[in-house]
Amino acid sequence: MYNLLVGGAAGQGVETTVTTLEYFFKHAGNELFTTRDLMSRIRGGHNFSLIRFGAQLPGGHSEQLDGIIALNQETVDLHLPQLRPEGFLLMDTGIACEDPRALRLDMAQIAKGLGNQRAAGSVAVGAVLKLFGLALDKAGAADVLQKTLDPQHVAINVQAVLAGYDKAPAKFEPQGGPAVGHMLISGNKALSLGALAAGMQFYTAYPMSPATSILEYLAQQAQEAGIVVEQAEDEIAAINMAIGASFAGGRAMTATSGGGFSLMVEALGLAGMAEIPLVVVNAQRPGPVTGLPTRTEQSDLQFIISASQGEFPRMVIALRNHADAFYQTIRAFNMAEKYQIPVVILTDQYLADTTASVPLFDMGKVPPYQPEPAPIEGEYARYRYTDSGISPRRYPGDPQAIVSADSDEHDEHGRIIEDSETRIRMMQKRMGKLDLLAQEVQEPDWLGDENSEVLLVGWGSMHGPLAEAVALLNSRSGRRHAALVFGDLWPLPQKLLRRAADSARTVINVEQNYTGQLARLIRQETGIAMDAGILRYDGRQLTGEEIARRVEKEVQP
Amino acid sequence: MNSTAYVKHETAWCPGCGNFSILDTLKSTLEKMGLDPHDVLLVGGIGQAAKTPQYLNTNTFCGLHGRALPPAVAAKIVNPGLTVIINTGDGDSYGEGGNHFLHNIRRNVDVAHFVHDNQVYGLTKGQASPTTMEGMATGAQPEGSMNSPFNPVLLALAAGAGFVARSFSGRPEHLQAMMERAIRYKGYALVDILQNCVSFNKLNTFAWYNSRVQEIDVSHDPTDLMAAMRLAMTFGDQIPIGVLYEQEGPDYHARHSLLQTGHKLVGRGNDPAMVERLMRRMV
Structure with missing residues (x-):
C-alpha cells in the first residue's frame, strides 16, 4: 500500500487534485482511502489530504509517506519528516527545499504553456501517476477526467496530465486491485444513500460540520429521489419537523453535530414519549462547544445515551466504516419504525469526510421494514x-x-x-x-484470534485502525492480540464482550476522547474494568501504527 | 356534517377563561366548514391555550413548549390533504417559539396559526409574556414589566405574512369569520386572538378588551400593506379587529418543484432502482 499527501492552502485546489488522483488510482484498480485534514476557513491556512491506496482497502491512514505533493511551503515544512527515505516530494519551482528527494516540476509554467494556468494541478497528477508506475494513455486520461471536470476543461487537462507524466521518472511498482467498478464514496454519502434506501421521505437539518454534507448531498438528489429536503431555521426546528413528518406518516431523519444535538435534546424525549419513529445522526467533532469544528473525536457517547430528561427507550448505533454507514442507516430506520423509538446514529468527522473505494451496496442485504397497517x-x-x-x-x-x-x-x-x-x-x-x-442488538466485530491475551476494545471509526493495529501487533510479537469493535452501543451488547474479557489477560480501550467513555459504559453495564486505555483527543484520528506502538509501550510483557 | 362530529372533552381551564369561547368557536368553525375530523390535525405546544387540541375529538399533536409550528408544517408538507391548525398561546408562539414564528412566515406552508393572546403566562401562573404591557406587575416582575411589548401582527406583516388578522374571544361570530378565512387561506395565516385571563391578567380584562375592540371598517383594503401596518400599530384606546392583510401568493407546496406536481410522500415506499442509479454515478 502507498501513502500520498497533497497539501496546500485553502483555495489552491488541493481538493480537485485529490479527487482527480482518486479516480486515476481507482481506474487502475487500486482500492483507496482518503482522509481530509481541513482548517475551519475558506481561504488560506494549511489543508492536506492523505490518499492511501493499493490492492486492498485500508481502514485508516498512515503516518509514513511515500510521496508528497506540496502546493505551498508549509506542506514541505510540516510533512517532510514523515517522508520515507525512498519517497518523493513533488513541488513547484517556487518552493524552497534542499532535500535530495525533492522533485521540482515547473507545473504552473507547463500549464501556462498549454493555455491555462489552472491546469497546474493536473500536471502534478500526471507526474504522480508516473512516479507510482501507473500506465497512462490519452483515452484513459480523458475517461477519468470526464468524471471530475466540466466538459470544456477536459481536453486541456488531458494534455496537462500527459505533460506531467512525461516529465517524471517511474519510481514505484504498480499494485493493481479490484476497485475499477467500485464507488468512490464518503461516509456521509454512504449514510445518505442508506437513508434513501430505507425509504426516507423527509430530511431536515441546520448546517453544521461535519454533518452538512448529508444535507447538501440529499438536497442535490431530492428531485430524483422524490423526497423533500428542508433546511430548518435551527436544530430545534429540524428535529421537531422530523418528528411532525414522521407522526404524519413520512419517514424522516435529521443530522447534526454535538452542538446542534444539544439543542435537539428535549425533542429526542418527545419522540420517546410520543412513540414516534425518528432517526437522528450525530456526526461528532471535538467539543466542548465549538471545539475543533473540522476535526474528529468520539466524545459524545455518554451524552447521547443519556440525553434528555426522564427515562425512555432509545437505540444508539455507531458507524464503523462506509459499508456500515449504508447498511446500519437502513437498520436504524427499521429499528425506529419497528419499535416506534428514536434511534441515534453516531458517526464522526473522520468517517463522515473520508472517501473510500467501496463495492456497490447490496440492496437486498437489509430490506427496509414496511409493516402492513x-x-x-x-x-x-x-x-x-x-x-x-x-x-x-x-x-x-x-x-x-x-x-x-x-x-x-x-x-x-x-x-x-x-x-x-x-x-x-x-x-x-x-x-x-x-x-x-x-x-x-448486534454483537461487536471480532478482529483477530480467538483466546487472545490482549484484547483491544473500541467503537465506531476505530474499526479500521484497530484492524491494522491487531495485524501489526500479531506480526511482530509473540502475544496474541484481538479487538472488539462496537457498532451497537445502546443497549450495550454484552455476550461477546463477557466471553472475550474472560479469556484475555489484558483489556485495553482505544478511543478518541479524554475520559474513555466506552470503558465507562462497559463498566457501568457489565462491571468489566479496563486494564489500560489508549486515548487521543487532539482531533486527529489514531492510526493503526500508533495504536500498535502504544500497546507495545504501555502493556507490560 | 352533524354537530356532534367534534366531541368535546372535559377541560382544565378556569371558569370565565377566554379559551372556552375560542374552543367553542373553533368547533363550530370546523363543523360549519364541513371538515371531517379524520382530515384535521390540531397542533399545540405547551400552555393553557396549547391544551385546546386535547379537547376536540380529532387528530392532535401536543408537543413541546414553543415548538408547535415545526411539527405542524412538517405534517402538512408530507400530507397536504390534512387541514393543519395550530392553537397555542402568546408565550409559546412569540416567546419560546419566536424563531419558528419568524421563519414559518417565510416558509409559508398552508397552516392556520391561532394564537390565544392573553398578554400573560397562564400555566406558570402569571409572569410577563412577550405581549404583556409595560408596567404591569406580576409575580416575576413585581415592579412592573420593564420590557416593551411585542406587536405580533406588525411583526408578521413586516416578515411578509400573506394573511394577518386580529380578533377577540368575546366576539365569537367575528372570531369564527376570521378562523374560517384563515383556514381557507392558502399559506401561513396568523390570527392573533385577544383573550382575557381571569386569574392572572387584571389589567387586560374582558371589559378592557371589550370596550376597545372595533371591527375594521369595510373601506379598508386588505391588500394594502401600509394600511395594514397602520392598523397593526393601533393598539390602545382603540384596537381594530378583522383581517388586516390578505394577499394571495404561492405557498410552500406551490413553490416546491416536486410537491407542486402533486407528488405524494406518505405511502410512497422505497425505490431501490433510484438508489442503484445514484450508486452507479459514484463509480
Whole structure:
C-alpha cells in the first residue's frame, strides 16, 4: 500500500487534485482511502489530504509517506519528516527545499504553456501517476477526467496530465486491485444513500460540520429521489419537523453535530414519549462547544445515551466504516419504525469526510421494514396496550382512525392523564421496549484470534485502525492480540464482550476522547474494568501504527 | 356534517377563561366548514391555550413548549390533504417559539396559526409574556414589566405574512369569520386572538378588551400593506379587529418543484432502482 499527501492552502485546489488522483488510482484498480485534514476557513491556512491506496482497502491512514505533493511551503515544512527515505516530494519551482528527494516540476509554467494556468494541478497528477508506475494513455486520461471536470476543461487537462507524466521518472511498482467498478464514496454519502434506501421521505437539518454534507448531498438528489429536503431555521426546528413528518406518516431523519444535538435534546424525549419513529445522526467533532469544528473525536457517547430528561427507550448505533454507514442507516430506520423509538446514529468527522473505494451496496442485504397497517378492532387508540408494548401505528388522515400524540403522560388515546395507574402502565409499555431491543442488538466485530491475551476494545471509526493495529501487533510479537469493535452501543451488547474479557489477560480501550467513555459504559453495564486505555483527543484520528506502538509501550510483557 | 362530529372533552381551564369561547368557536368553525375530523390535525405546544387540541375529538399533536409550528408544517408538507391548525398561546408562539414564528412566515406552508393572546403566562401562573404591557406587575416582575411589548401582527406583516388578522374571544361570530378565512387561506395565516385571563391578567380584562375592540371598517383594503401596518400599530384606546392583510401568493407546496406536481410522500415506499442509479454515478 502507498501513502500520498497533497497539501496546500485553502483555495489552491488541493481538493480537485485529490479527487482527480482518486479516480486515476481507482481506474487502475487500486482500492483507496482518503482522509481530509481541513482548517475551519475558506481561504488560506494549511489543508492536506492523505490518499492511501493499493490492492486492498485500508481502514485508516498512515503516518509514513511515500510521496508528497506540496502546493505551498508549509506542506514541505510540516510533512517532510514523515517522508520515507525512498519517497518523493513533488513541488513547484517556487518552493524552497534542499532535500535530495525533492522533485521540482515547473507545473504552473507547463500549464501556462498549454493555455491555462489552472491546469497546474493536473500536471502534478500526471507526474504522480508516473512516479507510482501507473500506465497512462490519452483515452484513459480523458475517461477519468470526464468524471471530475466540466466538459470544456477536459481536453486541456488531458494534455496537462500527459505533460506531467512525461516529465517524471517511474519510481514505484504498480499494485493493481479490484476497485475499477467500485464507488468512490464518503461516509456521509454512504449514510445518505442508506437513508434513501430505507425509504426516507423527509430530511431536515441546520448546517453544521461535519454533518452538512448529508444535507447538501440529499438536497442535490431530492428531485430524483422524490423526497423533500428542508433546511430548518435551527436544530430545534429540524428535529421537531422530523418528528411532525414522521407522526404524519413520512419517514424522516435529521443530522447534526454535538452542538446542534444539544439543542435537539428535549425533542429526542418527545419522540420517546410520543412513540414516534425518528432517526437522528450525530456526526461528532471535538467539543466542548465549538471545539475543533473540522476535526474528529468520539466524545459524545455518554451524552447521547443519556440525553434528555426522564427515562425512555432509545437505540444508539455507531458507524464503523462506509459499508456500515449504508447498511446500519437502513437498520436504524427499521429499528425506529419497528419499535416506534428514536434511534441515534453516531458517526464522526473522520468517517463522515473520508472517501473510500467501496463495492456497490447490496440492496437486498437489509430490506427496509414496511409493516402492513394493523387491523383496527373497535375504536382506534394510538397507544393501545399490547403484549409487546408496541401499538399499531396509523397516521392522521386515515378515515378509520383518530390519531393523537402528546408529550404529557397520556392514556391509550393520547389524552393527558395524571393518575398513578395509567402512568405506571405507560412507563412499563415504553420501557419494556428496551428488553426487546436487547434481543435485537448486534454483537461487536471480532478482529483477530480467538483466546487472545490482549484484547483491544473500541467503537465506531476505530474499526479500521484497530484492524491494522491487531495485524501489526500479531506480526511482530509473540502475544496474541484481538479487538472488539462496537457498532451497537445502546443497549450495550454484552455476550461477546463477557466471553472475550474472560479469556484475555489484558483489556485495553482505544478511543478518541479524554475520559474513555466506552470503558465507562462497559463498566457501568457489565462491571468489566479496563486494564489500560489508549486515548487521543487532539482531533486527529489514531492510526493503526500508533495504536500498535502504544500497546507495545504501555502493556507490560 | 352533524354537530356532534367534534366531541368535546372535559377541560382544565378556569371558569370565565377566554379559551372556552375560542374552543367553542373553533368547533363550530370546523363543523360549519364541513371538515371531517379524520382530515384535521390540531397542533399545540405547551400552555393553557396549547391544551385546546386535547379537547376536540380529532387528530392532535401536543408537543413541546414553543415548538408547535415545526411539527405542524412538517405534517402538512408530507400530507397536504390534512387541514393543519395550530392553537397555542402568546408565550409559546412569540416567546419560546419566536424563531419558528419568524421563519414559518417565510416558509409559508398552508397552516392556520391561532394564537390565544392573553398578554400573560397562564400555566406558570402569571409572569410577563412577550405581549404583556409595560408596567404591569406580576409575580416575576413585581415592579412592573420593564420590557416593551411585542406587536405580533406588525411583526408578521413586516416578515411578509400573506394573511394577518386580529380578533377577540368575546366576539365569537367575528372570531369564527376570521378562523374560517384563515383556514381557507392558502399559506401561513396568523390570527392573533385577544383573550382575557381571569386569574392572572387584571389589567387586560374582558371589559378592557371589550370596550376597545372595533371591527375594521369595510373601506379598508386588505391588500394594502401600509394600511395594514397602520392598523397593526393601533393598539390602545382603540384596537381594530378583522383581517388586516390578505394577499394571495404561492405557498410552500406551490413553490416546491416536486410537491407542486402533486407528488405524494406518505405511502410512497422505497425505490431501490433510484438508489442503484445514484450508486452507479459514484463509480
